[in-house]
Amino acid sequence: MRIVDLRSDTLTRPTAAMRAAMAAAEVGDDVFHEDPTVNALEERAAGLAGKDAALFVPSGTMANLIACTLQTRPGDEVILERSSHLYRYEAGGFAACAGVSVALLDGERGLISPEQVAGAVRLEDVHQARSRLLWLENTHNAGGGSCWPLDRLAAVVAAGRAHGLAIHLDGARVWNACVALGVPLATIAAHVDALSFCFSKGLGCPVGSVLIGDRAFVTEARRVRKRLGGGLRQAGVLAAAALHALDHHVERLGEDHAHARLLADGLDGLAGLRVRRPVETNIVLLETSGSRLGPMEIVGILIGEGVRCLPMNATTVRLVTHLDVSRADVEHAVRIARSVLG
Ligand SMILES: Cc1ncc(COP(=O)(O)O)c(C=O)c1O
Numbered sequence: 001m002r003i004v005d006l007r008s009d010t011l012t013r014p015t016a017a018m019r020a021a022m023a024a025a026e027v028g029d030d031v032f033h034e035d036p037t038v039n040a041l042e043e044r045a046a047g048l049a050g051k052d053a054a055l056f057v058p059s060g061t062m063a064n065l066i067a068c069t070l071q072t073r074p075g076d077e078v079i080l081e082r083s084s085h086l087y088r089y090e091a092g093g094f095a096a097c098a099g100v101s102v103a104l105l106d107g108e109r110g111l112i113s114p115e116q117v118a119g120a121v122r123l124e125d126v127h128q129a130r131s132r133l134l135w136l137e138n139t140h141n142a143g144g145g146s147c148w149p150l151d152r153l154a155a156v157v158a159a160g161r162a163h164g165l166a167i168h169l170d171g172a173r174v175w176n177a178c179v180a181l182g183v184p185l186a187t188i189a190a191h192v193d194a195l196s197f198c199f200s201k202g203l204g205c206p207v208g209s210v211l212i213g214d215r216a217f218v219t220e221a222r223r224v225r226k227r228l229g230g231g232l233r234q235a236g237v238l239a240a241a242a243l244h245a246l247d248h249h250v251e252r253l254g255e256d257h258a259h260a261r262l263l264a265d266g267l268d269g270l271a272g273l274r275v276r277r278p279v280e281t282n283i284v285l286l287e288t289s290g291s292r293l294g295p296m297e298i299v300g301i302l303i304g305e306g307v308r309c310l311p312m313n314a315t316t317v318r319l320v321t322h323l324d325v326s327r328a329d330v331e332h333a334v335r336i337a338r339s340v341l342g
Pocket of ligand 1: 058059060061062064085086137139140141170172173198200209
């Protein structure tokens with residue numbers, strides 16, 4: 001059976017060219033700062049973001065945990081949108097390891113407003129947790145790959161700064177936002193104190209993320225990474241994949257976005273399903289509330305026909321386009337969905 005795997009953009013396998021780059025990588029012990037390929041990647045990532053320094057880490061989750069730890073103190077509160085990855089999908093690390101609580105805001109496709117931020121800041125009062133950090137996500141995963149318009153990002157950040165908050169961006173898929181908006185990474189990064197992005201999603205690498213910020217932040221981040229067991233040795237083989245991805249897999253994200261729109265147009269209205277619009281990047285959310293079928297049933301039917309996708313919550317199915325999904329795969333997935341759901 002032909003399989004089209006739309007569960008996640010983390011499913012990509014390294015291309016032959018990426019594997020060749022990995023095999024040829026010069027390596028050293030990165031805990032000693034002696035891996036030339038990791039050093040080159042960190043310098044490149046920092047430069048692209050227009051910041052001082054960067055740190056290669058094994059995962060987006062570790063980048064988030066380090067960032068949350070360093071920009072808060074135990075007992076502080078982080079202001080963030082309710083369906084943020086940090087809150088929903090990271091096993092409670094913010095509470096268990098960073099020791100912080102959260103003020104959750106209801107977003108619109110994951111995006112929040114300056115008024116919401118201002119309203120969530122606590123009084124300076126001995127009874128209250130201290131509001132310390134504003135946490136943003138771009139693109140927003142559970143929001144359906146939504147991008148922060150730059151003016152809205154600026155306004156929300158200004159509201160946070162007016163209350164003395166540090167600003168962090170979980171940019172696991174920020175390159176998708178850059179391509180969708182047609183802006184360089186530095187344009188988005190300029191708004192925030194620190195950010196991360198992942199190589200292991202749309203960029204098609206097997207492993208890795210970077211955490212980026214000012215020099216003091218990244219120096220401290222290196223210590224916390226070690227504490228969490230994330231110090232890597234000859235990680236140049238992974239950094240080489242990441243460098244290859246920055247050279248070859250950024251601009252092509254536009255193809256994933258076009259494929260997502262094609263998928264959305266092909267699925268909208270089938271069996272009472274509704275696509276959440278707009279589809280800005282590589283994530284398609286199908287709302288099932290108008291359908292006689294729930295997310296588990298839809299996913300079960302499609303998987304039975306080789307079209308893999310995931311239930312996102314009680315009323316939503318998620319489909320994600322990526323490097324290993326061609327236009328022909330998307331057309332095939334739509335044909336299958338129309339025949340079994342239509
Ligand atoms: C927005 C966002 N942040 C962080 C992560 C965590 O990345 P990782 O799976 O590399 O730990 C993900 C993973 O999907 C994500 O979507």
